Amino acid sequence: MLKKIPVEQLRLGMHLQAFCGAWLEHPFWRTKFVLTDPRDLALVRESAIREVWIDIAKGKDVDTPESAHSPDAAPSADDFPQPEIEQEPDPAATVPSSFSDEVKRASRIVSKGREAVVSMFQEARMGKAIEAEAAAPLVEEISNSVMRNPGALISLARLKTADDYTFMHSVAVCALMIALARQLGLDEKQTRDAGMAGLLHDLGKAMIPLEVLNKPGKLTDAEFDLVKTHPEEGYKLLLEGKDVSEVVKDVCLHHHEKVDGSGYPKRLNGETMSLFAKMGAVCDVYDAITSNRPYKAGWDPAESIKRMAEWKGHFDPMVFQAFVKSLGIYPIGSLVRLESGKLGVVIEQGEQSLLKPKVKVFFSTRAQAYITPEVIDLARSPEKIAAREDAAKWGIKDVDRWWVGDKT
Template sequence: MLKRISVEQLTLGMYLKEFCGSWMEHPFWRSSFVITDPQDIASIRASSIREVWIDCAKGLDLAPGESVVSVAESEAQVDEELASAAEAVQQIQRVPTTVEFDRAAKIIAKSKQAVTLMFEEARMGKAVDADGARRLVAEISDSVSRNAGALISLARLKTADDYTYMHSVAVGALMIALARQLGLDEQQTRSAGIAGLLHDLGKAAMPIDVLNKPGKLTDAEFATIKTHPAEGHRMLLQGSGSDEMALDVVLHHHEKTDGSGYPKGLLDREISLFAKMGAVCDVYDAITSNRPYKAGWDPAESLRKMAEWSKGHFDPVVFQAFVKSIGIYPIGSLVLLSCGRLGVVTEQSEKSLLSPQVKVFFSTRSKTRLLPEIVDLARTGCREKIVSREDPAKWNFADLNEIWSGQPTSNR
């Protein structure tokens, strides 16, 4: 039997089934476990969570005579009640990127913590908690609904040291945005997010020195890394409630439409839509991120490179939808305007992919910094337009990411 109780009634030995509240409100990445540490109870009580569900069949029950908030006979009843409560308090509305940045930064920080723990548990041979992944993806999905560019662009600002974990978060968000662009339903969209989050799970089984090697891999090392899709697939199968789309994407996100990918060398028609989505999202985040052996490319330049590779590598329909989902000039792209000013893209336009909002801050004519100013290229009467994408390395603006994100580089 499942009982909804106050957090003040929690005791050691109880099986905590579910928190009554947002995933962001409690200090754990998973929600189903036996409470064995007094500190866990203290952490729960110190959070904003006031009630939880316990499973009396898997842990200790309340003492006789203690009151309960409610009782459920099945997990389905609990899920239904929590879904109803979430729907009642949350109406997702689109907000500007600048408004979503702070919340997105918090989601990213908690997501990184969750994915890090997930990989560590997988490395120790523990089964993957699919339910925990679903809750994480729900928060990411809601952020993408409010503003697709905020979390996606911030997730790109990972360091080489936390690449493996933050890459998973970024690909999860990119998959959600792409799924919506392709018109997939909400269940498929959430599954796409889970698939993106777990796509590199197999890297938990890779030797750390090979995974983080700063130089080029030897043939033997690359052969080892190429086993990570199969390893990740095996790990997912060991857990309960594995998502079918996640299993597919984990195994096949390195396949290419011309058959030159791995691990199976599948041809275009043999690769699922979801694995094709995973391939595009995986590559985009990889090439825009700082790695141990190279600095990340500018977002707009990365799309140009991917367009060159698209024949034989990516499905053209999926790639075109991906570009529409993040913009021809994604947030963070350095661009030159027709007036001779440099700016960085801060917001996509609903009117045209070629007319985003740009924060201008530098004059190429006078070679001087300007007071930052937002220019909406889609605004009626605006005569400015983008004439070229620019290479950030050429201009060497140390604070470029801070200019568009408002987030101190030291915090990323």
């Protein structure tokens, strides 16, 4: 039986069913749990949430006079499940926004998303069953952000420390899968399934020792064989979980397959891989090679797209082409040289052409010196991109600061 109560009436032992407010307004990655920790109770009361739904069939009820709970008391509307416990959809949730407007909101989603994945991995290590439904609000927030401006969250999720890689990688692949699903024209349910699959695709790494996952040097053959068990380990965890779709289990098990049959663990090929597994393979690799790892620096986004296009037999051509369209030939964060000799970093995709993004220039290759930063919209400028560039060639460090700046 569900009841809506003010947070002031919350007490330990109550079963929280839902928060009355946006996912980002409360401090938890999931709802539907029994309040047992006084610190959690304090966090709820200190948040922007003013009302919550509780389930009195699964936890304590509010303190009321005894007569209200006597057998002869007439039932009230609050004694029965309510048909709707979620907030009405916010019409502004998916209104397109500029990169600069979206990046701050995306930063909060990425941060909370990381916390959610850390919690999921911890629960998996402790043997608790995975509840996919609990992660649905996170997938929804990521999906809405991608709808408003796909480049913001996808680009921010690429920026991760070595220790954060496993968790942030899951958030990044979730966003990439959603963007790719939209590019492929999949329906809303399929898009949400794709996002959830991206979020949970590496769950099996919870079973891999941290000293192996975060090893700063090259893995031994034995360690690499151990890491390669993560798709099957994750699949086993998902089989024991609740509300896990077949799409999620499929991507978890098969995101390391290749269309030429040389992948693992089942050596599937282009004929036997599902569309979602092919999507997962592309998204997983892109985020992996563009991210800093314990043993190597990430590649430039545009260079990564170029190299992936050259790997024959790795990706499904149709899926990869759609992936490039979803990100752009020059994804946000790519370092490019304009025909004028100026170096700049891509800060936003062009509305009409993949070849004409917005670029923030900050360096002159002719003068060999930094210049006053300036944003050039190549769709409205005679300037053109001459080539991708390697930052190290010009002695440029921390390219990402030119597009992230102080926005996060």
